[in-house]
Amino acid sequence: MNFNPKHILGIQELSAEELTFILDTAESFKEINTRKIKKVPTLRGKTIVNLFFEASTRTRTSFEVAGKRLSADTINISASSSSVVKGETLQDTAQNIEAMHPDIIVVRHGASGACHYLAERLNCSVINAGDGTHEHPSQALLDALTIRQHKGQIAGLTVAIVGDITHSRVVRSNIYCLSKLGAKVRIAGPGTMLPPGLDRLGCEVYRNIEDAIRDADCVMMLRIQRERQGASLIPSVREYARYFGLNEKKLTLAKKDAIVMHPGPINRGVELASSVADGPQNVILDQVENGVAVRMALLYLVAGGEKLQQD
Amino acid sequence: MAAEKIEILDCEGIDRALTRIAHEILEKNKGVENLALIGIRTGGDYLASQLQQKISEIEGLVVPLGLIDVTMYRDDFGSRNDLSVGQTDIRFPLSDRRVVLIDDVLFTGRTIRAAMDALIDLGRPQNIQLAILIDRGHRELPIRPDYIGRNLPTARNEQIEVEFDAQHTAQAVYLIRS
Numbered sequence: 011m012n013f014n015p016k017h018i019l020g021i022q023e024l025s026a027e028e029l030t031f032i033l034d035t036a037e038s039f040k041e042i043n044t045r046k047i048k049k050v051p052t053l054r055g056k057t058i059v060n061l062f063f064e065a066s067t068r069t070r071t072s073f074e075v076a077g078k079r080l081s082a083d084t085i086n087i088s089a090s091s092s093s094v095v096k097g098e099t100l101q102d103t104a105q106n107i108e109a110m111h112p113d114i115i116v117v118r119h120g121a122s123g124a125c126h127y128l129a130e131r132l133n134c135s136v137i138n139a140g141d142g143t144h145e146h147p148s149q150a151l152l153d154a155l156t157i158r159q160h161k162g163q164i165a166g167l168t169v170a171i172v173g174d175i176t177h178s179r180v181v182r183s184n185i186y187c188l189s190k191l192g193a194k195v196r197i198a199g200p201g202t203m204l205p206p207g208l209d210r211l212g213c214e215v216y217r218n219i220e221d222a223i224r225d226a227d228c229v230m231m232l233r234i235q236r237e238r239q240g241a242s243l244i245p246s247v248r249e250y251a252r253y254f255g256l257n258e259k260k261l262t263l264a265k266k267d268a269i270v271m272h273p274g275p276i277n278r279g280v281e282l283a284s285s286v287a288d289g290p291q292n293v294i295l296d297q298v299e300n301g302v303a304v305r306m307a308l309l310y311l312v313a314g315g316e317k318l319q320q321d
Numbered sequence: 322m323a324a325e326k327i328e329i330l331d332c333e334g335i336d337r338a339l340t341r342i343a344h345e346i347l348e349k350n351k352g353v354e355n356l357a358l359i360g361i362r363t364g365g366d367y368l369a370s371q372l373q374q375k376i377s378e379i380e381g382l383v384v385p386l387g388l389i390d391v392t393m394y395r396d397d398f399g400s401r402n403d404l405s406v407g408q409t410d411i412r413f414p415l416s417d418r419r420v421v422l423i424d425d426v427l428f429t430g431r432t433i434r435a436a437m438d439a440l441i442d443l444g445r446p447q448n449i450q451l452a453i454l455i456d457r458g459h460r461e462l463p464i465r466p467d468y469i470g471r472n473l474p475t476a477r478n479e480q481i482e483v484e485f486d487a488q489h490t491a492q493a494v495y496l497i498r499s
Contacts, residue, residue: 050442
C-alpha cells in the first residue's frame with residue numbers, strides 16, 4: 011500500500027490497514043537496533059526538532075534515538091529552557107523554529123489539540139508526542155507492536171486497561187488502535203476516573219479491576235498522575251493501590267500467559283506491585299525497546315515520498 | 322497499444338543459467354570456504370536460495386544464506402510513493418566472508434550501490450561479488466557483475482519481469498514492451 015502521511019496527529023484518523031503498515035515498517039526497523047552499527051543513512055540531511063512543553067524522559071529520548079539511528083539531525087527544545095518562560099505563545103515559538111527549516115517537529119504539549127493547531131499553521135511535518143488528554147499515538151503503536159510480538163496477532167485478544175482513564179491520552183490512543191486492529195478493550199478504574207461515554211468508543215467499562223482482568227490476554231496498567239489531577243480524585247494512594255493496584259494475586263485472574271504492560275514511569279507499590287513489575291509476565295522494557303522502532307517508522311513515513319499538496 | 326510480452330527464459334533456461342553460475346562461483350572462489358550468499362529483496366532472495374540449493378548439490382555443503390532489504394539505503398527516498406520496508410536477515414558475521422550478492426535484474430546499478438552500503442554497515446567482508454540473472458544494461462554507476470545469467474540489451478522504456486511460483490522458484494523471464 012502507499013501510505014506517506016504528512017503528519018501523525020492521532021490514531022483516530024488512521025485506518026486498520028495504515029496502522030498495520032506502520033507496525034510492519036517498525037518491525038523492519040527493529041533489526042537495526044540490534045546491530046553493532048546502529049545507524050542507517052535514510053534521513054541524512056533531515057532536521058528533526060523535538061519540541062517538548064512537558065517533562066518527558068522516555069518519549070523524548072526515544073524520538074531522539076530514533077532520529078539519530080536514521081541519520082537525521084535532532085535538536086531538543088524543552089519549555090523550561092526556552093523562550094516559553096519569557097511568555098512566547100505556542101504559535102510564535104513554532105513559527106520561529108520553522109524559520110530555521112526543520113523537516114519534522116515532534117511536539118508534546120499539555121493542551122489537547124496543540125499538535126493539530128500547529129499542523130494547520132506550519133509547512134513542516136508534525137508528529138504528536140502526546141497532547142493534553144487527547145492522544146499519544148506513538149505510545150499506542152509501540153503497545154500494539156509489543157502485543158503483536160508476544161501474542162502473534164492483535165485481532166481476537168482481550169486487553170484490559172486499568173487506571174485514570176479520564177486524564178490518559180495513552181488510553182484514548184490505545185482504545186482507537188486496539189479496537190481498529192480487532193481486539194476487545196476493557197476499561198476499569200475508580201468512578202472519579204471514568205469519563206462518561208466510554209462505551210461509545212466500543213469498550214466494556216468495569217468498576218473493579220478483578221472483573222476487567224478476568225481471562226484477559228493483556229493487562230495494561232496506567233500511572234496515577236500524582237503531579238496532576240490524580241491525587242485529588244482518589245481518597246488516598248494506599249486505598250487506590252489496594253483496590254486498583256495489580257499484585258500477583260489479582261494477576262492470577264488473567265490468562266496464565268497474559269502479559270503486563272505499563273507506559274511508564276511506574277509508581278511502584280501504587281498501580282503495580284514490585285513483584286509484578288519485575289515478574290515474568292511484565293513486558294515493560296520490550297515496550298520501551300519497541301518504542302524506538304515505532305518512532306523510527308513514524309519519522310521515516312512522514313519524511314519519505316512525495317507529499318500530496320494539502321489545503 | 323497493448324503491451325507486448327516476450328518470453329526471454331523459461332523455467333529450464335533459468336535453471337541452466339543458475340547451475341552455470343553456481344559452478345562459476347565455486348570455480349572462482351575455489352570451493353565454499355568463507356563463502357556466503359546474500360539475496361536482495363525481493364527476487365534476489367528467491368534466486369539466492371535456489372543458488373544455495375545448487376551449490377549444496379554440487380559440493381555437498383550448505384553455504385550460509387542471508388537476505389537484505391536496501392530500502393533504507395536508496396537514493397530516491399524522497400520521490401518513492403511505496404514506502405514499505407522489508408526485513409534484513411543476516412544471521413552470521415560478515416567479517417572476512419566472500420559475499421556473493423544476488424539480484425534478479427541489473428539495470429542502473431543503484432540498488433547494488435545501496436546493497437553494498439548496507440552490507441558494509443553490517444561488517445567488513447573480504448570481498449563482495451555480484452551475481453545477476455538478467456543484465457539489461459543502462460548503468461548509471463560504475464558497477465559490473467561477476468556472474469551473469471543472460472545479457473539482454475534493452476530499451477529504457479522496456480521492462481523485465483521475473484516470474485516466481487508460490488514456492489519462490491523462478492519460472493520465467495519476460496521482456497515487456499508497451
